[in-house]
Amino acid sequence: MSANVGTRLSTATAYIKDLNVQVRKGEIKVPQFQRPFVWGDDQALALLDSVANNYPVGSLLLWRTTDKLAIERNIGDFVLPQTDDMSPTDYVLDGQQRLTVLYSAVGADPDGPGFSALYDLERERFVSAKSASAGLHMFPMRWLYQTTKLLNFRTALQAHKNAALLQEQFDALIEVITGYQIPVVTLKDLTVEEVCPIFERINSSGTPLSIFDLMVAATWSNRFDLNETVQEIAEALQPKNYGEISGTRVLKCLAAVRDSSTSRERILALRQLREKPSDMDGLVDRTKKALLKAVDQLITDFKLYSMDFLPYEAHLVILTYIYAQNPTLTAGQLQRVRQWFWRTSFSERYRGAPDDFVTRDLTAIQSFVLQGDVLAERYGAVPDETSLKSMVFRKNNSRSRAFSLALAKKNPRNLTNGNSIDTAVALSVYNKKQFHHIFPEAFLRKNRPAVERNYSLNFCMLAASENNLISDQDPQIYLPTLIKALDANADAVFESNLMPSPREYDYTSAELEPFIDARVGIVRRHIEALCSGHY
Template sequence: MSANVGTRLSTATPYIKDLNVQIRKGEMKIPQFQRPFVWGDDQAIALLDSVANNYPLGSLLLWRTSDKLATERNIGEFVLPQTDDMSPTDYVLDGQQRLTVLYSAVGADPDAPGFSASYDLEKERFTSTRSAVVGLHMFPMRWLYQTTKLLNFRTALQTHPNAAKLQERFDGLVEVFTGYQIPVVTLKDLTVEEVCPIFERINSSGTALSIFDLMVAATWSKRFDLNETVEEIAEALKPKNYGEISGTRVLKCLAAVRSDSTSRERILALRQLREKPADMDGLVEKTKRAILRAVDQLITDFKLYSMDFLPYEAHLIILTYIYANNPTLNAGQLRRVRQWFWRTSFSERYRGAPDDFVTRDLAAIQRFVLEGDVPAEAYGAVPDTATLKGMIFRKNNSRSRAFSLALAKQNPRNLTNGNSIDTAIALSIYNKKQFHHIFPEAFLRKTKPEVERNYVLNFCMLAASENNLISDADPQVYLPQVISDLGTDAAPVFKSNLMPKPQDFDYSTASLESFIDARVGIVQAAIESLCTGLH
């Protein structure tokens, strides 16, 4: 944290009652980017138990600002009062679940909805009032700050057979709750730009918070809701069965189209359009059309039916940028898009690439696509033999995804029966059962447990039902049987899977090593062909 930010940070230890008063007055609010209240009764009771035992609950983090953020969500089930636009508001960045429990349990009106609890003075434990246990020994925690109800309860407790002991416990309970203080860190009058890096590092709830979550609130107005924009784009993609597009990717696409950049600063600058709804609407519509054109090409040219198989998000962002500026491309330009896509995927150009690298590529790739100003080789080479042989198949690896797409481009057929594989289904969502270890994993685990089983070159596509049939079969047995069953179809079926043709390779004596040696040249040639951009 910079020294400048540090001077606008304050710490305090208010009592629970003081925090509840702030909430009741509407001075403390839950911003829209926070997830809903999700704690169950057991978690809430455990929190109350921690207070009763004087255990620390951890600090709360608030952001005090006069900027009004979207706060459509209240505290749990409680509707909070409206405040004027001039009054500063404390937005809860971290601690929503704890605050909600404390307000609901001891700050809300006795008859209000939401979680409420009683303390069993006999058993010395909290229970949810949903359990409907009543009696002289059960103290409703919402009476804690209701002076009359609290005194009446204590008076009635005198009629209990064990009154002295229970009154002692009751006084101790009231003392610890009314005297309990919670550390609060308040960030005062920081801009969104200053709060963002702090906000993104908050992870105490186990849920990573992103720049998108913050921008939902920072750009919100009665005319514009970023969440609705993302939903609108997702809805437009539904007919293509393309799956969901993340909010952060949409933000980067919006920033790229508006500012030729995907940097944090340019994303945060989208806030400026909050007061220009017509400009924001125009940007959203332009970006949405460009995303749809980009997706159309990803499906048509690359068999990319789901974001699960997108090698890098930079591919979508750059394609969106190109189509936002150039709604149509000619045959030569489309060929260069294909060259760029395959070469950058297999060369891992965008692996770990920072935003400024992608930003520089926006204009550079556009020039290449439109004019062919540099050789295609500038964007990556075909992997050499050693690299291909060493590649491991992993879901989140760009080369594995690119290899899956390269297989789909061959219009593969099931090894077992020669039927065409529906690549739209196989690549609609990552499903390991749609990919087959040619030398089965279970077989290798039994016979050669020390051997790497997940080489990319040990995979092909296979319908899940057929995959299950092969199971842990010996490849020296099942592959010759498959060849026999396919008859004259064997050669084209194996070719469609980028596997050596039966007449060129003896599968009855093959080892995993000899198979990979025989297959690597075939796969390399297929990748070289794709990198020409002609297919």
């Protein structure tokens, strides 16, 4: 923590009763970017037991600010009152689950919703109210600060056969819980930018803080809701099957269009537009139009019908940036977009790339697209035959996604009947049944268990309905059978799948490695043509 932040930090201890009063008054709230209450009864009971034994339960970390985060989550099941905008609010950064349990167990109304516990004086343990019966020896913990109910319970306890012992235990319980203090660390008047890394650090083992979640809370106003903005953009993209675009991707596109940067700092700087709704509306409209153009090109030029097959997020962000600056591209500029896309996909240019790397590419690639001021090779070389032969097909691998798109660009036809494959269906969502092991996986597992079965060059596209027809058949049998059935169409069908021509390759004696050797040159020439941007 920097010295500047340290000067705005205070430490104190607070009684449970005082914390609950602050919660009830709405002075302590949970920011929207916190995860909801998730503790089960066992965890809640263990916390109460720790308090009753005077064990430390950890500190609370609060962020005190007058900068209201208008979208807030209540404490557990409890609806908390609104406070005026002039009052400072303490937002819980760490300790939400513990605070919720303590409020629910001893601060909430006796008949209110949420977790409720009893203390069994006979067994000296806490139990959930929903799983226990009332009795003289069962003290409802929500009566702890209800003076009349507490005194009435103690009086009634005199009727118990072990009244003296239980009253002594009861008095000890009340004393330790009402006297229990929790350390509270308060960060005062920090900005959202300063709080964000602190929250991420202390929450590293929990639900990661999404920058989108943070920005929803930080940019909200009566005129602007980031959730609604993302939903609006998603609805515009829905007819193109891109409606599942994430909020974080939208933020990166907004920052790229506004500031030519995808850095965290520039994304957080979008908060400034909260006070300028018309500027934010203009930015959103411009970004949405550019996104639609980017998606149109991804579909038209690259057969990219779903986010599932997008090699890298950077492709969408950079393409959106280009179209925001230049709504119309010439034929030569479109060719250079294709060169950039295929070369960066197969060379894995954006694999693990930090935001500053993508930011540098925003303006550099726009210059390349508009002017062709550098050679296309700068953005990646065409993969050589050695790397293509070793490439393994995996769902979440960018090269595998690029390979799938490259197959689609050939307008493949089913090996089984020669019918055209609907690539829009095949690539609308990842489904392994739309991809076929030419040397079937089950066949290789049985006959050559040690060999790699998932080489990319052992895959072609095949309609899911046709895949089961081949199943685990021997390729030396099923492929010649299909070739015979296809008759004069065999060469064209195999060529559309980037497979060696039946006229030139003997499939009756096909083995995996020789087949890959025969196929790799065909595939490489196709990828080379794609990387040239000609189609």
